[in-house]
Each structure stands twice: as structure tokens, then as C-alpha cells.
Amino acid sequence: MKKRIILISALLSGIFALPAFAEQLVGRVQVDISPNEDLELEAGATYSKPDARAMDSGYEVSNFSVDGKYNTPKKPYTYTISVKPESGHSFDSSTVVEVRGAYEMAVVEKSKNSIKIKANAYPFYVLKEPANFSTNETTYSWDRVQYATGYDILVYYNNKNGDEKIAKKHSNSPKININSFNQSGKEFDHIAVRAVYDKTLIVKLSPNVTSVVDIAKACEAEGADSVSLINTLMGMAIDIEKRKPILSIATGGLSGPAVKPVALRMVWQVAKAVNIPVIGLGGISSATDAIEFLMAGATAIQIGTANFLDPTITIKVRDGINQWLDEHNISDVNDIIGSLNA
Numbered sequence: 001m002k003k004r005i006i007l008i009s010a011l012l013s014g015i016f017a018l019p020a021f022a023e024q025l026v027g028r029v030q031v032d033i034s035p036n037e038d039l040e041l042e043a044g045a046t047y048s049k050p051d052a053r054a055m056d057s058g059y060e061v062s063n064f065s066v067d068g069k070y071n072t073p074k075k076p077y078t079y080t081i082s083v084k085p086e087s088g089h090s091f092d093s094s095t096v097v098e099v100r101g102a103y104e105m106a107v108v109e110k111s112k113n114s115i116k117i118k119a120n121a122y123p124f125y126v127l128k129e130p131a132n133f134s135t136n137e138t139t140y141s142w143d144r145v146q147y148a149t150g151y152d153i154l155v156y157y158n159n160k161n162g163d164e165k166i167a168k169k170h171s172n173s174p175k176i177n178i179n180s181f182n183q184s185g186k187e188f189d190h191i192a193v194r195a196v197y198d199k200t201l202i203v204k205l206s207p208n209v210t211s212v213v214d215i216a217k218a219c220e221a222e223g224a225d226s227v228s229l230i231n232t233l234m235g236m237a238i239d240i241e242k243r244k245p246i247l248s249i250a251t252g253g254l255s256g257p258a259v260k261p262v263a264l265r266m267v268w269q270v271a272k273a274v275n276i277p278v279i280g281l282g283g284i285s286s287a288t289d290a291i292e293f294l295m296a297g298a299t300a301i302q303i304g305t306a307n308f309l310d311p312t313i314t315i316k317v318r319d320g321i322n323q324w325l326d327e328h329n330i331s332d333v334n335d336i337i338g339s340l341n342a
Contacts, residue, residue, distance in 0.1 A: 023090040029083055030055040033121055034101025041126045044146075046071045048123035052081050055100065057248040058089045062114075073125035073147055076103070081117040091115055096308070127195040130174065140191055141175035148195035151176075152223065156192070160185025194223060202279065205229040205270070207262055216270040216278075228279035228302065229270060230263045256305040257283040264296050271297020271338060285313065287320020294321075297338040 032055050035047045048071060052064040062084045068077030079102070085091055090112045099105040102119035109116035130142040130151065145151075153169040153176050169176060181188040203219045205212055207230040216227050232253025237246040245251070263282025271278045280298030284290050285306035293301050306313045325333060 023085075023088055024058065026058045026085055026089050026091055026095055028056070028096045028098065029059055029091070029115060030098045030100065031061060031081055031083065031117065031119075032100040033079055033081075033119060035124055041124070043126050044128040046073055046123045046125045048077070048121070052079060054083070054248060056252065057086065057246060059083050059085050059091075060248075071123060073123060076120045076122050079117070079119040079121065081119065083115040083117065084113060127197065130193045130195055133193075138179040139175055139177050142193060144174045145195035147197065149198040150196050152194045152196050154192040155181055156189040157181040158187045158189065164189075196223060200225045202226045202228055204231050205266075206231045207259075207266060207282075208234050212266050213269050213273045216274050220274045220276050224276060226277040226279060227270065227274065228281060230259065230266050230282045233259050233262065255282070257285060259283050260289065264292055267293055267298050268296040268340065268342070284317070285309075287317050287324060290317050290321055291324060291336065294333065294337050295340045297340070299337055 031052050033052050039047055041047065050066050052061050054060050060083070061081060063082040065080045066077055067080065069075060079099075081099070091110060091114075092112065093110065095110070095115070097105075097107050097110075097115060097117060099117060099119040102121045105117060105119035107115060108118055125147060127148055128145050130145055132143045134141055150170055150172045151174060153171060155167040155169055155176075155178060157165055157167070159165050167181070176191065178188050178191070180186075201224050203224045203226075205215055205219075205227055209215055212229065216229075219227055232255045234251055235254035236251045238244070239246050260283025263280065267278060267280040277299040278297055279300045279302055280293035280296065281302035281304065283305070284293065284301055284303050290301045290303075301317075303314055303317065310316070321333065325331070325336075330336060
């Protein structure tokens with residue numbers, strides 16, 4: 001009897017001594033409210049995505065609501081999004097929160113078991129093409145395009161030697177005087193008009209394509225003010241015990257120092273092929289990295305992942321670039337842009 005009591009006592013003490021399993025901290029919460037990437041855009045149509053989804057595992061969107069008209073151009077709408085951790089996970093004050101597709105966002109509540117987000121977004125709208133052209137021999141006019149702030153115009157004509165020429169013009173109103181292209185031996189042929197909006201358009205290019213150069217050229221031809229590259233490389237991670245992808249959507253974007261060689265190569269190729277500014281990004285974490293991108297042809301650089309490791313990295317990179325320029329007696333950073341000897 002005495003042995004039995006001792007054994008039971010030891011067993012009970014062992015049970016009470018069992019440690020609780022620690023919950024896994026969710027370091028970053030990313031929610032996507034942007035339109036589908038495979039969406040087919042039609043002129044004159046408004047596109048938004050009244051939806052919110054988690055972009056990774058470890059957490060999920062438990063609820064969301066939309067306040068405002070999300071199908072009206074130029075008018076923002078507001079998301080209220082609630083996020084909760086999946087089983088075995090938790091949040092804390094260090095959990096970073098991002099909302100893809102929002103122009104501004106704020107975390108209004110954060111606790112171990114929930115995060116509440118407010119995010120503002122604009123719908124996407126595709127300008128219609130100018131239509132109903134008319135002319136009185138000196139002036140071409142067309143219908144005003146809704147939401148357009150101006151018009152880019154290509155004037156095709158022949159000079160006095162018979163050579164085909166193209167003149168680039170801009171008009172704030174839906175008309176252009178072409179009289180000067182019928183003088184001094186010139187002969188007007190036709191015009192091409194595109195409606196534009198007065199905001200800077202920077203197109204971020206994906207590396208997950210056959211030819212990033214061809215896509216960059218297409219962006220330039222369609223009116224992009226600049227291109228930035230690269231976006232993340234498509235990657236994957238697998239939990240070998242569960243035999244399941246670690247990411248909730250199976251694949252995800254790889255960023256950081258590992259993608260830098262790919263980013264440098266693509267920036268170098270694109271910078272040689274287009275005449276608009278190229279913004280370089282992908283794995284930049286030092287002044288040396290930044291200078292490499294500038295020499296490859298980037299006119300500006302962006303830093304992303306490194307900010308999570310060192311919030312002061314942008315200042316250090318800026319100062320490091322200036323120090324390198326001073327050490328090499330270079331007074332203008334523009335002198336090294338595209339200076340790669342290759």
C-alpha cells in the first residue's frame with residue numbers, strides 16, 4: 001500500500017509539472033484588399049475588391065466590412081478588418097501589420113488574440129479612349145474623356161524632305177491645332193491621342209516572366225512614367241511533418257538579399273532598353289548594394305526587407321553612398337548611373 005501511494009504521488013506531481021506548450025508568435029500580418037491580378041481591365045470600368053484575405057499562415061481574417069462606395073472613381077472607401085491568430089499562434093506588440101492595396105492604414109486595436117485594422121483604398125478605373133474625332137483643317141477635336149486631366153498626342157507628318165516624323169504634344173483640352181504641321185514644306189498625316197491622368201504612374205515589374213525587357217518596353221509605350229523592379233520571386237516552403245505548404249496559399253514572394261543578383265541583372269537589362277527612369281530594388285541592405293544598382297542603370301533605389309532588420313538602414317545607405325562618392329572624388333551621383341562597363 002505504501003508503494004502504491006508513493007507511485008500515485010509521483011505520478012500526480014509529474015502531471016502538474018508538465019510545462020504548457022508555448023504559442024508561436026506571428027511576426028507579420030499581411031492582408032490583401034487589392035483587385036485580382038488576373039483581372040481583365042476594360043476601358044470605362046471601375047474595379048475594386050470588396051474582400052480581404054490573409055496572405056500567409058498563422059492568422060486569418062475573421063471579419064471585415066466596407067464603408068463607402070467602392071465602385072466610384074476618385075472617392076476612397078474604408079475597410080474595417082478583424083484578424084485572429086490560428087490555433088497555436090498569437091500576436092504581441094511587435095507584430096507588424098501590412099495591408100496590400102491600401103493607400104493608408106492604421107491598427108486601431110491589437111491584443112494577443114486579435115488585431116483590428118482600418119484601411120483606406122481607391123478603386124481602379126480605366127480611362128476610356130478618346131472618340132468622335134472631327135476637324136476643320138487646322139484643328140482636331142474629340143469628346144472629353146471623363147476623369148482625364150489631359151491628353152498625350154502623337155502627330156504624324158512628313159517633313160520637307162519627305163521623311164516620316166512624329167511630334168509628341170500634350171493638351172489640357174480635347175483639341176489640338178495642327179496648322180504648323182502643314183507649313184514650311186511639312187505635310188500633316190494623322191494623330192494618335194491618349195487620355196491621361198495627372199498622377200505619376202510607376203509600374204512595378206515582376207521577375208516571374210519570360211522577358212522583363214519586353215514588358216518594360218510595353219509599359220513605356222503605354223505611358224508609364226517610370227518602372228520599378230524587381231517584385232518578389234515566387235517561392236515555396238513545405239512542412240515535412242504535415243506534408244503541407246507552410247504558406248496558406250502554398251506559394252509566396254521571396255525577397256531580401258537572396259534575390260539581389262536577379263534584380264541587378266534585370267535592372268541592367270531594362271535600363272538599357274527604355275528611356276524612362278528605372279527604380280532598382282531587391283535585396284539592397286548596404287551602400288555597396290545601392291551603388292551596384294545605380295551603376296547598373298537605376299536612377300533611384302528602394303529598400304524594403306532590410307528595414308525590418310534595421311529601421312535606420314536608409315539613412316546609413318544614403319550616408320554610405322555620399323562617403324563613397326567623396327572617396328572617389330565624384331561630385332554628382334548622376335555620374336555613376338549606368339556607368340557599368342559591360
